[in-house]
Amino acid sequence: MADSTWILGAGVTGLAASWISGRPAFEAAPLPGGICRSYHLRPGESEPIVEAPEDGRAYRFENGGGHWVFGGDSMMNVCLSGFAHWRRYHRKSSVFFPESKLYVPYPLQYNLRYLDQTMASWAFDEMRRAPANPRGTMSDWLEQVFGPTLTELFFGPFHELYTAGLWREIEPQDGYKSPVDLTLVEQGLHGEVAGSGYNSTFLYPECGLSAFADQLAARGDIRCGMGVVRVDTEKRRVEFADGSTVPYTQLISTIPLHRMLDLSGIELHERPDPSTAVLVLNIGGIRGPRCPDDHWIYVPRSRSGFHRVGFYSNVDNDFTPRGEENRAALYVERAFRSGAAPGSAEVAAYSQSVLDELCDWGFLESAEAMHATWVDVAYTWSWPGSQWRAKAMQRLSDAGIQMTGRYGKWKFQGIADSLRDGMLAGSALKALG
Numbered sequence: 054m055a056d057s058t059w060i061l062g063a064g065v066t067g068l069a070a071s072w073i074s075g076r077p078a079f080e081a082a083p084l085p086g087g088i089c090r091s092y093h094l095r096p097g098e099s100e101p102i103v104e105a106p107e108d109g110r111a112y113r114f115e116n117g118g119g120h121w122v123f124g125g126d127s128m129m130n131v132c133l134s135g136f137a138h139w140r141r142y143h144r145k146s147s148v149f150f151p152e153s154k155l156y157v158p159y160p161l162q163y164n165l166r167y168l169d170q171t172m173a174s175w176a177f178d179e180m181r182r183a184p185a186n187p188r189g190t191m192s193d194w195l196e197q198v199f200g201p202t203l204t205e206l207f208f209g210p211f212h213e214l215y216t217a218g219l220w221r222e223i224e225p226q227d228g229y230k231s232p233v234d235l236t237l238v239e240q241g242l243h244g245e246v247a248g249s250g251y252n253s254t255f256l257y258p259e260c261g262l263s264a265f266a267d268q269l270a271a272r273g274d275i276r277c278g279m280g281v282v283r284v285d286t287e288k289r290r291v292e293f294a295d296g297s298t299v300p301y302t303q304l305i306s307t308i309p310l311h312r313m314l315d316l317s318g319i320e321l322h323e324r325p326d327p328s329t330a331v332l333v334l335n336i337g338g339i340r341g342p343r344c345p346d347d348h349w350i351y352v353p354r355s356r357s358g359f360h361r362v363g364f365y366s367n368v369d370n371d372f373t374p375r376g377e378e379n380r381a382a383l384y385v386e387r388a389f390r391s392g393a394a395p396g397s398a399e400v401a402a403y404s405q406s407v408l409d410e411l412c413d414w415g416f417l418e419s420a421e422a423m424h425a426t427w428v429d430v431a432y433t434w435s436w437p438g439s440q441w442r443a444k445a446m447q448r449l450s451d452a453g454i455q456m457t458g459r460y461g462k463w464k465f466q467g468i469a470d471s472l473r474d475g476m477l478a479g480s481a482l483k484a485l486g
């Protein structure tokens with residue numbers, strides 16, 4: 054049994070599963086880590102470098118934009134410490150309103166004192182009148198929970214950008230990311246509310262994300278460059294792009310759920326749930342005179358269509374070239390529908406537009422390194438009442454394919470939970486003997 058169980062995908066979930074079980078993980082990409090990898094870019098160059106250059110004269114960027122490990126409990130932290138040295142940071146993030154140049158500390162609902170007083174008291178009244186069980190789509194949910202004032206000001210336009218326009222059709226999700234505790238709302242009308250929100254502290258590995266992924270990979274059996282092109286569920290056989298095959302009894306798959314259905318030729322007579330992509334634009338340059346000191350900011354309106362700007366270099370100066378003063382390393386995220394990747398001319402025009410906008414805002418003086426990455430399945434969503442996810446996972450499970458990880462399970466979660474999924478999957482494979 055044990056020699057016909059395999060893991061598909063070697064992002065953090067597959068890496069953890071291989072580490073625990075000792076079973077091979079087949080990965081399409083040339084390197085392990087999935088979305089959790091960093092790369093390097095020298096000022097004035099456009100070709101990314103995999104390894105950090107010895108002279109340190111390069112920006113460190115990440116494939117998926119800033120990836121900070123939050124939500125890990127003490128046991129997970131002990132586990133992480135076996136693979137890297139981690140630094141802990143206290144989150145500093147804000148909502149930024151470009152028209153008025155106003156920064157409101159995150160989360161907005163606990164910092165209403167930054168708004169005009171009349172607006173703040175309307176918003177508080179509306180939140181007090183929220184129904185006990187808000188229902189409907191994500192837009193209905195936001196409007197009922199936060200009321201029309203804050204929805205119009207921030208939650209509406211932000212979610213329009215963040216979900217690439219899907220927010221009026223999809224189910225609400227991640228309520229814990231937007232909590233409303235009326236005592237804290239009231240407290241925030243007059244003074245500071247300490248450390249609230251789901252990610253008030255976070256960890257990042259001292260030597261970067263790739264070093265962590267590589268250490269994890271070194272403890273498992275990772276076979277990169279092995280893209281799965283078909284899973285024959287009748288013959289119980291996995292087929293790879295290079296023409297080779299392996300038989301299977303059980304597969305642990307971290308490949309996005311809809312792709313796994315396609316690879317296995319399983320047809321569901323259900324409308325598939327949607328996902329959205331993210332174009333991550335990494336920029337290094339001279340820090341502007343009004344560059345905030347936040348780790349990231351949420352932007353409800355931007356000329357270029359992005360919704361979040363992160364500042365790697367405000368988390369740690371290690372992200373900027375060694376020996377250079379006054380440099381900033383940023384990531385800018387813009388959502389698209391999955392499968393709607395812009396062409397290179399469009400990316401170039403967008404990059405210029407973002408740079409102009411960030412310079413206008415005073416975040417940057419100029420750029421000396423810019424590179425964009427595309428994450429086709431970045432956020433997964435559900436249609437209201439959809440049974441697609443449950444049915445898809447069941448049909449695959451019946452065929453011996455157990456889906457796990459953020460994209461395999463089609464569930465919003467961070468690195469810590471994905472690692473946890475992988476460790477559980479690895480234990481299951483180990484138990485099979």
Ligand SMILES: Cc1cc2nc3c(=O)[nH]c(=O)nc-3n(C[C@H](O)[C@H](O)[C@H](O)COP(=O)(O)OP(=O)(O)OC[C@H]3O[C@@H](n4cnc5c(N)ncnc54)[C@H](O)[C@@H]3O)c2cc1C
Binds near residue numbers: 062063086281431467
């Ligand atoms: C924009 C963005 C920002 C995020 N920020 C954070 C953050 O700050 N903190 C945090 O904790 N989490 C964050 N996350 C979430 C985090 O990235 C995920 O929880 C985690 O990386 C999921 O790991 P995974 O292994 O399940 O998936 P993946 O990393 O996607 O791994 C799946 C692997 O399967 C491989 N694969 C796909 N198809 C095939 C095939 N046919 N054959 C073989 N291999 C295949 C892929 O190449 C990939 O390596 C963020 C996610 C996004 C999109």
